[in-house]
Amino acid sequence: MEDTTRLNVSKLGTKKYWDDFYALERENFSKNPEDTGECWFDDNGAEERMVEFLVDNDGELRISTQSKMIDLGTGNGHLLFELCENDFDGPMVGVDYSEESVQFASHISKAKGYDTNTSFMAADIFDSSWSPGKFDIVLDKGTLDAIALSGKKFANDKTVIDVYSTVIEKLLESGGIFLITSCNFTEQELINIVQTDRLKVWKRINYPVYEFGGVKGTTICSVAFVKQ
Template sequence: MAESKPTPLEPSKLGTKAYWDALYTTELTTHTADPSLEGTVWFDDSDAEAKILSYLSPQDGSHPNHPHPHSLSPATASVLDLGCGNGSLLFSLRDDGWSGHLLGVDYSPHSIALARQVALSRESESLKTVEFKVWDVLNGDIPSISPPEAAQGWDLVLDKGTFDAVSLSDEKDSQGRRINEGYGERVLQLLRTGGVFFVTSCNWTEAELREWFETSTAPNDQNTKLRMVGRIDYPSFSFGGVKGQTISTLCFEKVVVDA
């Protein structure tokens, strides 16, 4: 494994569970008073959810420039959303025809309470219900959330801002690392071989995300690793001769390492 890692972020209150519990408590109260107010949709100003859905659209020849010809079927693919918040991304997938096993997890019980309440307010919709569970991405028991129909792992794992929040925590793991350094290892454990992982970030550049998930995350005991296979384009800007985006979304596939 290469030792290259991006420069750590300065810790912030956004990396604490207390911050997210307080935020989702407020949003839960607001939704109770007015069900039309479902809470924050992260990266909504960049239209991230719509872009992710477009990327994941079935490969029927209608997207000739599709960056990654995945084989996921909306009818059967199992989907796990890490740090699901109010469940917005999973609801969008469901409304777009993804009717397999959809599970959102979050370590804040107030987030899960909000997501479940939003789901109930939408229960008249005809598509399959989304499931939500309180679960810690870094410390939760993986078998407890494994899709029953696919014991080898999830077909699709999503992260829209959760790695950002974890990267703002000053907590250390049992190896003395900042806890975000073990995030890629957990993603590998959650995915089936051939499954894909989407991560959207406003704190890390594309190059840094590749370092975290493709370079710094070592192959696991099954000799699999994460390999970048695609990216999503967002409006770019130039400053000082350098071109960039305000957010980044990369797609990684869990692949077997060549012998």
Template sequence: MSSDNEIGFESSKLGTKEYWDSFYKLEHNNFKDNKEDIGECWFDASNAENNMCDYIFNELSNIIIKEDVKICDLGTGNGHLLFQLFEDGLKGNLIGVDYSETSVEFAKDIALENNYNVKFFKSDILNSKDSFLIENVNSFDIILDKGTFDAISLNGEKLHDDKLGVQIYPDAVATLLKKDSILLITSCNFTETELTNHLTKNGQLKVFGKVDYPVLEFAGHKGSTICTVAFQKL
């Protein structure tokens, strides 16, 4: 990525709220017809969700052992990642947020149907006046992101202060995190180096760890199709 204003991706419908409203409306309707159809699990082919859960239980055990631990999933979609953590036995406050109303209603219905103790709220953390953002300053021990930053990167619309969403995101996440707490993020759009450069440039986050994925080699180049990196708030 050459600069903050040139992130290297073309704008896409995947970066629009309209797309996700429509997507989760369809998935919600499918769920109403078949309660076993809880929608798509993103990055399932890369086993990203299981890897994120394993990392939390193995590398962040000192955080999740707290009874009052607070975990927030940004761009939660159908809530699948939080439901997996709940099924795996994680206790505490599990909260999912999404700027799509249809996503939030869908996730709420899945939680109700399956007695998952997970809460969901509509929130756009890129909006500095968002009520959830304002009410949860320095609140969370762990923040999760599975593809949300990717979607944000596909929206070329300038927001407040003439900034792109990808520029606002690091500060917004840091606002929600407690000191020394963790952002665990999975991306398929950014390499580990690109993700690190972007999320640490505000001086509020540093690399804490990562998940190792199989390395592929093509035409003399090596890399992974996905990366999961943990960042700690300074």
């Protein structure tokens, strides 16, 4: 059976693509402070649903307005800023391997007054020496989608998909939540990629279901996992 989690290599998985992309967005922001860049999955309302999910589950496990969070592949930091707008004021870290992304998000954060509890860093999350600490909540909005296209290989010919769950386990406190949204992987594929002996499916976010040719599905999925 074909392994549908093995995606083709694409420029969307390269650091250069995202450096160029966010350099342009940063230039646009310098000319127009209202232009804070693209909101990924905006058509699906994914960001709004992720924020709503955390609001609705406030008080569950390690979720609270004071939760310590990290956003993997933060881009322009928009997800963290939306959380700030919804009264989450615990320490939030946005990490991205694109220095241009980090500079752009940092500029927005300072300009909009979000810098009291948000910070941004450039890092390779697969670098074993990277150790930012542990968090109550780890977020991924389309990041696995992008980095799975990189073709990056590790020891024993393992891919990004093979080692991604180890990164999440490293970052999460026991009882912490990993909330991921994807448009490239189905819900079951995400579960196959992320779930381990310690990372278990907790809850899902519901999206509109479409039917075509008698087959039902969605164009996007979001799954929350808990570290046991």
